[in-house]
Amino acid sequence: MEGLCKELSCPVCLELFTPPVLELPCSHNYCRQCIHETLISQNCTHVNGKFCCPVCRKVICLRGRGITGLKRNIFVENVLEKVKEEMAKIQEREHNVKSQTCRIHEEVLNLMCLDDDIPICSICKLFGDHNTHEVARLSEVYQGRKNSFIEEITRIVLKSETAARVSQELEKLQDQLLSTAEETKAMINAVGDSLLMEIRFKVSSLKMKVDKESAEKCNELQSALEDLQRSRRLYMKMKSLLEEHINPIQFLKEDKQLKIEVAKLFKDDRPLPVPKRDNISVGQYIEELIKGIDIKQVAISKADDLLVKVGDEYAAWSSSCSNVDMSSYDGLDQMIRKMMSSLTLKSSDANNSLSWECPSPYSTSGSSEESYSPEEVKVITIEKTSL
Structure with a gap:
């Protein structure tokens, strides 16, 4: 290889050729x-100039095309590329052998010191710092730890599969929660547009409260999702080490930290979160919106069908509930949603909506109200979680 490299070296720079040759x-x-x-050193700057070959001193004519007229040696370039590939392989083999050799005695690492948990050579055991330590064959330790590693991966796979199923349910609940938040804000807008101007700040404050509740609940779901994904990330790291490690030495060096992470994972014996429906109550916010208002006196015009129906539904619900708690709002929520599905809101309602809304707590402009899509609310939630 040394002789071939010499033949593929440039007589001027004395290094391997740099293409093009x-x-x-x-x-x-x-x-x-x-x-x-060379042309510059020989003052050959014209396209028809002449210069001497640095080796044989033969006069070379450029013939009107300058340096571009010289022939390119593709064969030498191809051979050079192959030589570089072989040299890289040789260096890799040498590095691999060196990594399995004792730095002190330059002997093959064939033992494992069980006291210090490091690979050693025979001389280290006989005459070195490990002569009083308990040792074992490196191949046996490697095989045993590899088998243990595979068993741990299997356990993590089972755990990650369960976590994946729960994650899907949590993501579905998160989407439903965001959708319910948007429905609630739409309902608050519709009722708020029908009420007198003195309730304007109450409408906007309730919307901010919905955003806050939605964000808090989404943060809880997002936190649960991140906990469930820990095992998946650890599994990928362990799988990568198992499939891509070059030699036992590398494996034994890197498996130590991963085993610490595995121990932490299984030390956390908290049960997986159980997905549960935790929607935002439309009825609870509507009740707070119309609290202290006589709907029948406010809705003077019988054409305001929405306000009249909301008042009737709320009156029917409140008269049937002796004890009001969070579960009792489910009936009111169903009544209001059923009523809303039967109403056809005109497209012009969006243009006639109130313009005096307070800015959302997630707004950066501080001007008029900003509405957020479910995807935008999810992004805000994730950003707050990362902070």
Whole structure:
């Protein structure tokens, strides 16, 4: 290989050729950059100039095309590429052998010191710092730990599969929660537009409260999702080490930290979160919105069908509930949603909505109200979680 590298070296820079390689009419090869510097050193700057070959001193004519007229030696470039590939393989093999050799005694690492948990050579055991330590064959320790590693991966796979199923349910609940938040804000807008101007700040404050409740609940779901994904990330790291480690030494060096992470994972014996429906109550916010207002006196015009129906539904619900708690709002929520599904809201309602809303707590402009889509609320939630 050394002789071949010498043949593939440039006579000017004395290094391996740097492509493109140019062949002179005298059959000597040079790097293009070296030929360029040779032309400058010999004051050959014209396209029809002449210069001497640095090896044989033969006069070379450029023939009107300058350095671009010289022949490119593709064969030498191909051989050079193959030589570089072989040299890289040789260096990799040497590095692999070196990594399995004792740095002190330059002997093969064939034992495992069980006291210090590091690979050692036979001389380290006989005459070195480990002569009083308990040792075992490196191959046996490697095989045993590898088998244990595989068993741990299997356990993590089972745990991650369960976590994946729960994650899907949590994500579905999260989407439903965001959708319910948007429905609630739409309902608050519709009722708020029908009420007198003195309730304007109450409408906007309730919307901010919905955003806050939605964000808090989404943060809880997001936190649960991140906990469930810990095992999946650890599984990928362990799988990568198992499939891609070059030699036992590398495996034994890296498996120590991963085993610490596995121990932490299984030390956390908290049960997986159980998905549960935790929607936002439309009825609870509507009750707070119309609290202290006589709907029948406010809705003077019988054409205001929405306000009249909301008042009737709320009156029917409140008269039937002796004890009001969070579960009792489910009936009111169903009544209001059923009523809303039967109403056809005109497209012009959006243009006639109140313009005096307070800014959302998630707004950066501080001007008029900003509405957020479910995807935007999810992004806000994730950003708050990361902070």
